[in-house]
Amino acid sequence: MTEQTLAAEPINAKKEDLYSAKPWQLIWRRFSKHILAVISLWFLLILAFCAIFAEFVAPYEPFKVERLRTMAPPTGIHLFHEGQFVGPFVYAMERTRDPETTRVSYEPDTSEPLPIRLFVASSDYSFFGLFKTDIHLFGVEGGRRDQINLMGTDDLGRDVFSRLIHGARVSLSAGLVGVAFAFVLGLTLGSISGYFGGWIDGAIQRLMELIRSIPTIPLWMGLAAALPVVWDPLIVYVLITFILALIGWTYLARVVRGQFLALRNEDYVLAARLSGASEYRIITKHMLPSMTSYIIAALTLAVPEMILGETALSFLGLGLRPPVVSWGVLLQDAQNLRSISLAPWLLAPGGAVVLTVLAFNFLGDGLRDAADPYGQ
Amino acid sequence: MSELPIPNHASLPDDVLFSVRGLKKYFPIQAGWLKKHVGDVKAIDDVSLDIKKGETLGLVGESGSGKSTVARLMLRAYDLTDGQILFRRSNNEIVDLSKLTDREMRPLRAEMQMIFQDPYSSLNPRMTLLELVGEPMVIHGVGNAGEIKDRVAELLKVVGLRPEFINRYPHAFSGGQRQRIGIARALALNPSFIAADEAVSALDVSVAAQNINLLQDLQEQFGLTYLFITHDLGMVEHIADRVGVMYLGRLMEVAPTELLFSKPLHPYTEALMAAVPQPDPRGNRTRKRVPLKGEIANAANPPSGCSFHPRCPYAQAKCSAEVPALRTVAGGRQVRCHFAEELSLVGAVA
Numbered sequence: 001m002t003e004q005t006l007a008a009e010p011i012n013a014k015k016e017d018l019y020s021a022k023p024w025q026l027i028w029r030r031f032s033k034h035i036l037a038v039i040s041l042w043f044l045l046i047l048a049f050c051a052i053f054a055e056f057v058a059p060y061e062p063f064k065v066e067r068l069r070t071m072a073p074p075t076g077i078h079l080f081h082e083g084q085f086v087g088p089f090v091y092a093m094e095r096t097r098d099p100e101t102t103r104v105s106y107e108p109d110t111s112e113p114l115p116i117r118l119f120v121a122s123s124d125y126s127f128f129g130l131f132k133t134d135i136h137l138f139g140v141e142g143g144r145r146d147q148i149n150l151m152g153t154d155d156l157g158r159d160v161f162s163r164l165i166h167g168a169r170v171s172l173s174a175g176l177v178g179v180a181f182a183f184v185l186g187l188t189l190g191s192i193s194g195y196f197g198g199w200i201d202g203a204i205q206r207l208m209e210l211i212r213s214i215p216t217i218p219l220w221m222g223l224a225a226a227l228p229v230v231w232d233p234l235i236v237y238v239l240i241t242f243i244l245a246l247i248g249w250t251y252l253a254r255v256v257r258g259q260f261l262a263l264r265n266e267d268y269v270l271a272a273r274l275s276g277a278s279e280y281r282i283i284t285k286h287m288l289p290s291m292t293s294y295i296i297a298a299l300t301l302a303v304p305e306m307i308l309g310e311t312a313l314s315f316l317g318l319g320l321r322p323p324v325v326s327w328g329v330l331l332q333d334a335q336n337l338r339s340i341s342l343a344p345w346l347l348a349p350g351g352a353v354v355l356t357v358l359a360f361n362f363l364g365d366g367l368r369d370a371a372d373p374y375g376q
Numbered sequence: 377m378s379e380l381p382i383p384n385h386a387s388l389p390d391d392v393l394f395s396v397r398g399l400k401k402y403f404p405i406q407a408g409w410l411k412k413h414v415g416d417v418k419a420i421d422d423v424s425l426d427i428k429k430g431e432t433l434g435l436v437g438e439s440g441s442g443k444s445t446v447a448r449l450m451l452r453a454y455d456l457t458d459g460q461i462l463f464r465r466s467n468n469e470i471v472d473l474s475k476l477t478d479r480e481m482r483p484l485r486a487e488m489q490m491i492f493q494d495p496y497s498s499l500n501p502r503m504t505l506l507e508l509v510g511e512p513m514v515i516h517g518v519g520n521a522g523e524i525k526d527r528v529a530e531l532l533k534v535v536g537l538r539p540e541f542i543n544r545y546p547h548a549f550s551g552g553q554r555q556r557i558g559i560a561r562a563l564a565l566n567p568s569f570i571a572a573d574e575a576v577s578a579l580d581v582s583v584a585a586q587n588i589n590l591l592q593d594l595q596e597q598f599g600l601t602y603l604f605i606t607h608d609l610g611m612v613e614h615i616a617d618r619v620g621v622m623y624l625g626r627l628m629e630v631a632p633t634e635l636l637f638s639k640p641l642h643p644y645t646e647a648l649m650a651a652v653p654q655p656d657p658r659g660n661r662t663r664k665r666v667p668l669k670g671e672i673a674n675a676a677n678p679p680s681g682c683s684f685h686p687r688c689p690y691a692q693a694k695c696s697a698e699v700p701a702l703r704t705v706a707g708g709r710q711v712r713c714h715f716a717e718e719l720s721l722v723g724a725v726a
Contacts, residue, residue: 021545023502271561
């Protein structure tokens, strides 16, 4: 019988790859089949690139006020000038004011195309404090007022697209920093709860239920109102993320606790114990590696909640305040009826929030499915 | 007619590997907000048995009878409530496992291992065969990386798997093969004792038979002692030298396999045997049927007296009043029944 098993099936190189594939390789294999999640991953990577290199990607400074270009609609991008193909270009905008209503409107001046160039020199900025440069990813050459405003301008003539890109840096990092705080709290309290059990578990669980039962917006408002207005915006930013984490950790703690409880009863954990493994070895070699993929998925799913929290707080004027640029702060500009009817492009940051939150959710879903060792 | 003697470190007979006396495991029942102790689930109540070196002791019983718990208590996977567990180490030193802490148990774990019922959950899906089978050696600091790899390859060969599989993960194997990985892992440190907890119950019949043969080969090759837990009487008749029958956390009867199957002394054993399906329909007609009434009782609220009396067709007044002791009767057999000598019971083999 033993010989029979030994002689069976010659080793197939391709199959052997699958059989000796590391767990993360299998996870990647399953993940890459989840098309929506892969698209979301790419979207978020591009967004992260834009946020990190905001000064480079944004064509203009976020605070540059342009008195004569207020409330300009998004600039149209054209390819053909007078029936001839000239590549992507924009027309200069002619600003007119209605003498009766004093309403400003813009008309394209179709006499001359302004070609869009890559890596154009424009305003100076310091690249992470390393060196000074004035190269931007794209822009138009021409006079000071000849601009490309992909998402229009606001009531002070600031370029909404540039502000959106700069706002992505604050909003995304607020989400990530908030999740990092929540992760530390959730992992610590969740593992204490799951590993020790008993009355410690009971106490932590009741605390979590108490926190979750408080309506979030009033709680945020109360905590945010406690922050003095005179504080540095950076400190306010860190504290706001911490406030978000104070509520967000409960979800992560549940996941970690559940994983601990489930894994504690796995046969392979008992097998390790019966082989003489120490508690330390069991936790680090057997329990934590099995949990990491679930934790990563849970973290991904927790990011959008943080981003939404930051946006909501800032929108209500309780979170970050100008001059800090975040999506929530930008949406404050779109708070009145006038801007929604006359300048709907000011709602663009809202669109960015929706897309980002969806992308994080799809990505988290994809990761969670891929990390399930019993899934297909 | 006497109860089992309680050996001390000096009086343990030379051929006995494991000696369990008065083993108890109670799980407290708590109620209310303050977790008031209102009672106990007596998962294991007063189990005493000896396992001789090189033999296979079968342990049978219904689900919930406490078979697995006995094995897990002997290996100190759980803390016991009360009892004595003497174990003879390979250097002939005798230790009482019940007195040891978790940390003190660790060096001894090399000498006693377990094979699990579920070949899927008992192997960490994130470890290769090298890591899985080699883990006990890493834990006990036996050999360097190269030696461990050689030993793992050798163990895989011993259990009938190809050494080339060493870098594969468990997901590449079938249930029967996974069970062999578990066996290889259990053998890694040359233990003297292996508890096989329903080791082949999850496998289909032909694969189960292969693995049973493997276990028997290994026993011969390495002089292993087995505690073989199963609910399959046919399996136990095939593999065990002696059999213990458990009911509701108590041992009802212990006897050499042949004697137990030809002449059971406990009514519960008789009932179990009557329940075994007969492959020959002609045998079925002539067989005396002992229908077992009701279900296994609740361990949190066991019946008075003999725990089997509500279902026993031979029960008398004494049975509900007095708890019978596990006593040694003629032929070196042990039985927990007041009327073992008076009853004339029918076994599976005529």
